[in-house]
Amino acid sequence: MSSTDTAGQDRQRISLLRVLGPAHVWALGVGIVLVGEFMGWNFTVGKGGAMGSLIACWVIGLLYTCVAMIDSEVTSTVAAAGGQYAQAKHIMGPLMAFNVGLYLVMAYTMLEAADALVVGDLLSSVAGEMGHNALDPRPFVVLTIAALAWLNYRGVLMTLTVNFVITAAAFISIVVLFIGVQPWNPGHMLQHRELLTDLPYGWIGVIAAFQFGIWYYLGIEGTCQAAEEVRSPARSLPYGTMSGIITLLIAATMTWYVATGLLPWEYLGQAATPLYDAARVTGSTALQVFLFIGTTFAAIASANGCINDASRAWFSMGRDRYMPLWFGAVHPRYRTPYRSILFLIPIAVSFSFTGLLDQVITFSILSGLLGYTFMPINMWMFRRKWPLGTIRRGYVHPFHPLPAIVLLALCITTYFATFLGYGTQLLAMMCFYIIASLWFTFHRYKYVRRGDQFTMPWARPRGY
Amino acid sequence: MDFWNIFEYAAWGISGLLLLWMLFDAVQVNRDFSEELLTSSREGELEDQSEKHELT
Numbered sequence: 001m002s003s004t005d006t007a008g009q010d011r012q013r014i015s016l017l018r019v020l021g022p023a024h025v026w027a028l029g030v031g032i033v034l035v036g037e038f039m040g041w042n043f044t045v046g047k048g049g050a051m052g053s054l055i056a057c058w059v060i061g062l063l064y065t066c067v068a069m070i071d072s073e074v075t076s077t078v079a080a081a082g083g084q085y086a087q088a089k090h091i092m093g094p095l096m097a098f099n100v101g102l103y104l105v106m107a108y109t110m111l112e113a114a115d116a117l118v119v120g121d122l123l124s125s126v127a128g129e130m131g132h133n134a135l136d137p138r139p140f141v142v143l144t145i146a147a148l149a150w151l152n153y154r155g156v157l158m159t160l161t162v163n164f165v166i167t168a169a170a171f172i173s174i175v176v177l178f179i180g181v182q183p184w185n186p187g188h189m190l191q192h193r194e195l196l197t198d199l200p201y202g203w204i205g206v207i208a209a210f211q212f213g214i215w216y217y218l219g220i221e222g223t224c225q226a227a228e229e230v231r232s233p234a235r236s237l238p239y240g241t242m243s244g245i246i247t248l249l250i251a252a253t254m255t256w257y258v259a260t261g262l263l264p265w266e267y268l269g270q271a272a273t274p275l276y277d278a279a280r281v282t283g284s285t286a287l288q289v290f291l292f293i294g295t296t297f298a299a300i301a302s303a304n305g306c307i308n309d310a311s312r313a314w315f316s317m318g319r320d321r322y323m324p325l326w327f328g329a330v331h332p333r334y335r336t337p338y339r340s341i342l343f344l345i346p347i348a349v350s351f352s353f354t355g356l357l358d359q360v361i362t363f364s365i366l367s368g369l370l371g372y373t374f375m376p377i378n379m380w381m382f383r384r385k386w387p388l389g390t391i392r393r394g395y396v397h398p399f400h401p402l403p404a405i406v407l408l409a410l411c412i413t414t415y416f417a418t419f420l421g422y423g424t425q426l427l428a429m430m431c432f433y434i435i436a437s438l439w440f441t442f443h444r445y446k447y448v449r450r451g452d453q454f455t456m457p458w459a460r461p462r463g464y
Numbered sequence: 465m466d467f468w469n470i471f472e473y474a475a476w477g478i479s480g481l482l483l484l485w486m487l488f489d490a491v492q493v494n495r496d497f498s499e500e501l502l503t504s505s506r507e508g509e510l511e512d513q514s515e516k517h518e519l520t
Contacts, residue, residue: 015505080507132468139475146479153486228507319505329502331493342490345483455506 017335019157020230025223025240027164031301032219037255038275038295040215046269048209049200050260056213064217066407068245069397070379072238075224076394079233082316083224098440104313107367112306113351114361116144118299141352148304155334166297173294178254180287190261210417216252225309234394311340320453366429373411376404385461
């Protein structure tokens, strides 16, 4: 618990606990995302048809592969809680860092609310099928958030170990469904020959599908939030993140293959639980049970990871006084950012009590997208200020600046796609962040102790 | 009152208990430890020497 401060004097300090390994990092990243394979991704089918959905799946997969590569390099060097917030602070400056921190907190808290809503709705539908038609989902929404917040409050090792188990179970349920429909025997269960059509709305439909293609992967960048709690950030973060994106690319492709082979695109494009529906079409009760468990576990794992990530981002902003320092406290026994965890509970509950799942998830996706747009600029500045060989990197991504260029181009395309479907929300979100930036610049920044926020023993950047 | 109604009340009850437990613990920690200690963590304090950000 004790360490030495910058002046060299012995002084007692508490910090977050370094107990995590690559498997926990994988569980954090994949856990947040995997719920998107069970629901949400299928709206790509509604926009672009089955083939348009596959194009969106792989193009957005490329976007997130670039995100994973860039994140792995930068975060293996900027090994601090807050992830992209800490990266922005060191590389781009305070205003960008404040905005990125806010994107992270908003994206994860809203996703957490949406996940809790899903758990409540799933239980309501089970109660409906068993003859109880008026089950109130709200107590289960609150229970999901409260129980997971309690788990997060008590310690990061147990939190992410639980996430590993339930995420692995949810992933296995997708694999079981894939094997269950006998992909080696086309025409027996899978009817791709009959169900796959041309692009029903042409290429503009494919572009429009990009905004929902994000569901396949949204949140993999959350692995960076564990940077201050992994035993070896330079090794664990790249391993966990890259294995996470590989898992998601496999899961997303299997999901698309099974669902489009069992359900017509007109139904799939508006289904609430497409993988569960696909399991029902097979007529196998065992597969149905598997997929129900998988869907529930995926939603719980996602909410769990979101609480972890949102609280770390808020904690880091508090520690640097971008928010009140009070939020930068660490629990002396559990070594968790307990005040940030507690503070975000009522916010998540109020988002979920609105019941507006699509609106909540849209704001979450938009905040995520703003974060991805920052990454290529951040990467260019990082390589320019600290060229290879001037600072130790745990991982160096290949082909720079190609991933950054591809990421920026795909982000711009996805903004256009989002504007087609949710233009008002996109503009509202932009206004929110502009107002928040003005508040930070003209009010909050005077409380920031500018020297105290940079405590890493880094080499001086080139040109400074 | 059927099983599902009891389930609803149980969910409210357990949520309330968990939230109260966390609040109570947070208040106790705030009382027992100084604010300076609780907010003493610093970014980038790496225990493993191999993680140093300088090339040697």
